[in-house]
Amino acid sequence: MMLQSSGTKTKLILSLVLLALMLLAPMLLSEFRLSLLGKFLAFAVLAMGLDLIWGYTGILSLGHGVYFGLGAYCMAMHLKLAASPDGLPDFMSWSGVEQLPWFWTPFQSAGAALLLAVLVPVIVAFVLGYLTFRNRIRGTFFSILSQALVIITVTLFVGQQGYTGGTNGLTNFDTFLGLKLGDPSVKLMLYYVTIAAVGLTLLLSLWLASSRLGKIPVAVRDAENRVRFIGYNPVAYKVFIYCVSAGLAGIAGILFVLQEGIISPAQMGIVPSIEMVLWVAIGGRATVIGAIIGTVITNAAKTTFSEAYPEFWPFLMGALFVVVTLFFPKGIVGTLQELADKWRAGRTRSTQVLGSKALAYSEPSKPQ
């Protein structure tokens, strides 16, 4: 692996440290804390996707809660069917739905559910992304439209109680592929599966970010019109990255439902969707690894604070939004990288200064 920039080296070291920590966690944490960490890491998969579209492509999506939710619901629908002995989920019979709706039938198969959990978010993202990016709907407008998508989806899910479980969402799962979800060994296994997903997403994201394919979105972020003038079609790249990001959110949804055992519209609403953006902002935009760090740290802080002072967390989170955007727009990892670069520059400057002095002394001998 070529290590050209200092940033890559910092990231590599950070990744290895993180990986070691994640692998050691089962030995250090209680079962409860471990399952929390597992959920945070599921969120980290989503955050890395969000970083690809926001940090690298410059498109702020406030609708990632929807993609996360769609993935989670696809998984949950399968789990719900698996837990319903007569093939009809309990909330349906409560709401007077007597036959399994047609769109529930594919979810009887686990494979189809897993596939759809990624495909459905990607398709929705493709439609929204293609329609808006094609018309050059600008950054802030896109953010607002993505928020409208959240409103539409949440209203639909809450309103169609008989088909979606309404406000309560889907819960009371039992088994997945014959494994008891409540079993500690299954939970540990799910934790390792989540780590694997985080690792694979990290590799995918870093590869994307350093490949030719990933350079265009960065160019789009910095100067879209110039990219267009050069002859590239920014729409295709933007839609592609947006779809990848939505797919990753779907995967995060799968991992989340398997570990948490519930999904409800509240988890895909406007507030969670914007919180997701905060994770990336705190970790550091356009750093990939920052998304993982930001997600875990923010969620851990949220859990700690809201356990101790429930009414204090909104103040703290509000302050975080303001402080991070004002003073640390680069987030944790970006700021660390900057410090590392400065330190390295400081070391090399001494030799540079000598060199430039030598040059200065030689100057008078030049013909004027």
Next chain:
Amino acid sequence: MSLLLLQLFNGISLSSILLLIALGLAITFGLMNVINMAHGEFIMIGAYMTYMIQGLFQKMLPASAFGYYFALSLLVAFLVAAAIGWLLEKTLIRFLYGRPLDSLLATWGVSLVLQQLARTIFGAPNVAVKAPEWLEGGLAITAELTLPYKRLFIIALVIFCITAIYLYLYHTRGGRSMQAVMQNRGMAACLGISTGRVDALGFALGSGMAGIAGCALTLLGPIGPSIGTYYIVDAFMVVVLGGVGKLIGTVAGALGIGVLSTAFEYTTSATLAKVIVFTLIIAFLQWRPAGLVTMKSRALD
């Protein structure tokens, strides 16, 4: 016939509320390209101001004076919201010009803090505001069709606000410099307009409008710390549909969304109506990506 009229009235009534809320956004979003997610909380501030003034009147003044509290509340709601808006611009927003997405995040943080502050001060449950007596009842047009005075009052209030903003923007020196900054900030600054002052004033004006909207909302139902979040996305959709930069676009956007929403709500359900309207907006933007009415500019973003 009266059913159709009633539908139309309901539509216009909803439009007027959307418009009142979007008016402030149209100023801040259009003028400064700042996405103010805390706009909903300025509505909340206006609503709680009304609640407080009402309480003051009930406690301090004789019952005969109670009827006038609403007029004072409108003024106080506007002034307090505008003052807080001005403060926010001076302490936070002005560092975020040219970074609209960051302004969105930072103001979202502000909105969280303000909501929690309201929850701490006034409690989490909703509070009710008693409307003055002269707004009770309605105007009977036919036997089946009665137009509530409250809604008529809100419509009148919106017409008043729009006229005032129109006159300010197009017929005063301050308003014209605001327009100039909107159209070309750099050039306006070159010509000696203090863009910093225009920005602060614009933001205060937009926040003040939200305060008035909050005051009006107290007429329609109970108010709570999260009242702003119910309306904020709808208000943004009005601005996006209407197009940024022209007052008339915002009016058209609000009318379109309000009338369509009530119509679909009548024919389908509230849930589906929202879905249909938002889908229609996205479909409409395929045809006119910049919204209904746009300001012509040669600037390349």
